[in-house]
Amino acid sequence: MREFFSEKKAKIISVTVVVFIVLAVLGASGYPVVSSGVNFLTKGLSQVSAAAASGDEKTYDELLEENKKLNKEAADLRARLVDYYDIKEENARLWKYYKIKKSNPDYEIMPASVIRRDSSQDFYSFTVDMGTSNGVEVQDPVITENGLIGFVSSASAVSSKVTTILSPDLQAGAVDKLTKDSGVIAGNALYTDENKTTLTKIDANAKIKNGDIITTSGIGGIYPANLIVGKVTGIKYNKYDATRYAVVEPFEKVKSITDVVILTDFKNKGEIKRISGKEDN
Amino acid sequence: MDRKFTAARYFAYGLEILLLFILQSTPNLLPELFGGKPLLLLPAAITIALFEPEIPAMFFGLASGVLLDLGYGDNIGFYTVTLALVCFLLGWIFRDYMVVNFLNATAFTAVITAGLICLYFLLFYIFSGKSGAGYYFINHYVSKIVYTFLCGIILYFLNKGLFRSLLDY
Numbered sequence: 001m002r003e004f005f006s007e008k009k010a011k012i013i014s015v016t017v018v019v020f021i022v023l024a025v026l027g028a029s030g031y032p033v034v035s036s037g038v039n040f041l042t043k044g045l046s047q048v049s050a051a052a053a054s055g056d057e058k059t060y061d062e063l064l065e066e067n068k069k070l071n072k073e074a075a076d077l078r079a080r081l082v083d084y085y086d087i088k089e090e091n092a093r094l095w096k097y098y099k100i101k102k103s104n105p106d107y108e109i110m111p112a113s114v115i116r117r118d119s120s121q122d123f124y125s126f127t128v129d130m131g132t133s134n135g136v137e138v139q140d141p142v143i144t145e146n147g148l149i150g151f152v153s154s155a156s157a158v159s160s161k162v163t164t165i166l167s168p169d170l171q172a173g174a175v176d177k178l179t180k181d182s183g184v185i186a187g188n189a190l191y192t193d194e195n196k197t198t199l200t201k202i203d204a205n206a207k208i209k210n211g212d213i214i215t216t217s218g219i220g221g222i223y224p225a226n227l228i229v230g231k232v233t234g235i236k237y238n239k240y241d242a243t244r245y246a247v248v249e250p251f252e253k254v255k256s257i258t259d260v261v262i263l264t265d266f267k268n269k270g271e272i273k274r275i276s277g278k279e280d281n
Numbered sequence: 282m283d284r285k286f287t288a289a290r291y292f293a294y295g296l297e298i299l300l301l302f303i304l305q306s307t308p309n310l311l312p313e314l315f316g317g318k319p320l321l322l323l324p325a326a327i328t329i330a331l332f333e334p335e336i337p338a339m340f341f342g343l344a345s346g347v348l349l350d351l352g353y354g355d356n357i358g359f360y361t362v363t364l365a366l367v368c369f370l371l372g373w374i375f376r377d378y379m380v381v382n383f384l385n386a387t388a389f390t391a392v393i394t395a396g397l398i399c400l401y402f403l404l405f406y407i408f409s410g411k412s413g414a415g416y417y418f419i420n421h422y423v424s425k426i427v428y429t430f431l432c433g434i435i436l437y438f439l440n441k442g443l444f445r446s447l448l449d450y
Contacts, residue, residue, distance in 0.1 A: 117308035118352030122406070122421070126308065127352075168411045189413025193316060193420065256309065 093259055096145045108265035110134055114258050123167035123192055124255050131158045139222055141263045146251040147228030149260055164254045166192045173219035174199055174229050181206035182217055185229055195254055199246040214248050224266040290447035294329050294341055301325050302348040317424030322349050324433025326364050327390050331381050332444040335372035342368025363397055390433040395426050
């Protein structure tokens with residue numbers, strides 16, 4: 001007997017018998033471990049075989065028809081998804097314009113998209129898809145929700161060229177919102193690649209400093225007052241006359257802009273104002 | 282004489298000019314190289330003029346010039362006049378006095394490209410009183426000239442291929 005149990009074969013038989021007894025007891029007690037395990041493992045296979053063996057199977061033609069129908073539905077859904085993305089993008093764009101219009105009720109705005117950014121154009125000028133037939137005129141300011149971008153430098157019936165704030169051709173009266181120091185915003189070739197412009201002709205005693213926000217002054221009647229131009233990132237001295245100028249970084253990446261708003265009309269357009277404080281001098 | 286190949290060639294040139302215009306003017310399509318982007322239409326007109334007689338060459342120069350000037354501000358101007366003139370002269374010189382080969386083509390493309398772009402810079406940047414001319418020229422125009430010239434080499438082979446495959450015998 002001892003010899004029998006010492007053999008490997010006997011050990012295996014004993015363990016198997018014990019396991020079977022335990023499983024049988026569990027099964028009889030309402031815990032069908034074996035059948036549950038087998039069912040779990042074979043469920044997928046059973047479903048496939050059951051479906052194949054079922055009487056309501058479809059013919060090849062029916063499946064082909066169904067496949068066509070499903071393909072058509074999938075195509076419709078894809079088209080709707082594309083429409084959805086377009087509408088979502090359009091909605092985001094219109095929402096920005098709405099915010100501009102809401103905060104500036106006197107603005108007459110014309111949304112426009114960049115259609116050409118020609119290699120020949122200096123200072124990242126670009127062409128937009130709105131022209132004189134849409135009410136756009138030369139010298140109209142071009143903005144985004146982040147502030148001034150440039151002005152319309154030439155306009156045809158269906159498109160307009162925009163000279164950007166990075167160009168020396170753009171000259172706009174501007175003021176430091178904090179210190180009230182005034183100057184003229186003009187692009188500078190030295191800072192174009194860094195997406196920066198300059199505030200020139202600032203007073204010798206000006207208190208302008210880094211971090212100050214620069215806005216348009218509205219003097220000259222070309223640009224409305226309080227359009228954000230950018231943030232001061234440095235104060236420099238001119239090499240030749242030792243006067244100072246501020247380097248201003250716009251809040252918009254002018255190089256990669258795709259959508260803008262043209263201000264076709266605004267309050268005090270064309271009116272030349274005098275700088276307050278200097279009026280009495 | 283069968284002219285259908287000539288017509289097909291001119292049509293192909295026209296298509297090439299149009300495609301290059303689209304390529305050149307589409308935002309964010311051509312990569313910037315050291316601050317400059319190529320003026321593809323400039324070498325296209327020059328290399329076409331190397332293979333064609335003076336009158337057709339002038340018209341292709343004119344067409345390229347108009348499209349180039351469109352990029353500057355919807356005016357027919359500098360490149361329209363200069364390219365029409367240059368292409369006429371190239372057509373005449375290479376028809377009667379010079380042989381078209383790689384060396385001549387690259388030399389003429391380089392000199393004319395650099396000459397016209399520098400002339401433009403002189404007239405519309407320096408004479409208009411913009412600041413930072415030297416800085417802007419070195420950082421944008423030098424790379425633009427080199428980039429344009431390199432594209433000109435590719436366009437030379439393209440137009441040579443078009444000319445040879447669509448030649449009337």
